[in-house]
Amino acid sequence: MxxxxxxxxxxxxxxxxxxxxxxxxxxxxxxxxxxxxxxxxxxxxGPQLIGIQPNTSDLLTDGSVQTVSPRELVFRFDDAQQIDPNTVAGIRITAAGGDGSFDRFSAESGFGSNGEASIQLTADVPGQGFTVNVSTGDLGAGAAPAISISGSTIAVTLNSNPTSPTTANQLVQAINGSPALLGKITAQLLGGDGNAPLGQRPANEYSPILLTSNNDRQIIPGAVLVGDAPDENEVRVRFAENLPD
The missing domain is CATH 1.20.5 (Single alpha-helices involved in coiled-coils or other helix-helix interfaces)
Incomplete structure (x- = not known):
């Protein structure tokens, strides 16, 4: 046991x-x-960006607006980083187009005004594109242009009535006041005569109008330099020429 x-x-x-x-x-x-x-x-x-220091002001913050263009920007990454000079091509600096915003598609057209007016159409939502088909038709004396939208296609009919053809100002007002286009696109008279009649040329000469690109432009720096020890976590971008304010 x-x-x-x-x-x-x-x-x-x-x-x-x-x-x-x-x-x-x-x-x-x-x-x-x-x-x-x-x-x-x-x-x-990868490297964590800590801040961007222009030579003309304090550190940049998200959404800050500068009134004086810098000649140099210093990108500072976390202290543990030693930036490889072969990777600095990944830094890209883009300037907003004439609309003052980024990534919003826009297009400019005279709408058949024989060069008397210029109207810019701009998409309200970044990255959203539209095709604007323009036609003319006698909508009656004093009638506003007709506007409709289906998906990403906008149809605009300019009034060709001899006594009251659609003018540049009237088209801008009609687009900006259209419930169908609310939050879609906005119109702006860029130059010329706001009272200029539109649709004086065949529509196929200026239609369709494509809002599928923006006016943003990439700025090519004159030099991109990685800092010497102990500042290997800094990248200094110098511009080759003065930027417009």
Missing amino acids: ANRKSSLAKSRSSRSVKQSEAQARKRRVRELLLENLEQRQLLAV
Whole structure:
């Protein structure tokens, strides 16, 4: 009987040791997996931009507007970084177009005014494009231009009535006041005579009008320099010529 008890105790002790060893191996595997995951996460995180310092003012903040164009911008990344000079081509500086905003598609047209007026159409939502089909028709004396929209296609019919053809100002007012185009596009008289009659040329000469590109332009710097020690986390961008204010 004593031998059987001793044998059972040894068996239980052996199983306990094996279970402990198995649990230890599992813990070690989990630790290795976590270490590898942390290393991959560290490798996946690139340089973190801390701030941008122009030579003309304090640090830039999101949405800030500068009234004086800088000659130089200093990009500062987190202290742990040593920027590779071969990667600085990834920094791109873009200037807004004439509409003063980024990524909003716009187009300019005289709407058949024989060069007497210029109207700019601008999409209200960045990245959203439209096709504007323009036609003419006698809508009656004093009638406003007809406007409708289907998806991303806008139809505009200019009044060709001899006594009251649609003028540039009337078209701008009609587009900006149209419930169908609310939040879609806006119109602006860029130049010329607001009273100039539109639709004086065949519509196929100025229609369709495509709002599928913007006026943003990329600025090519004169030099892009990585800082010397201990400022390897800085990238200095110098412009080759004065930027417009």
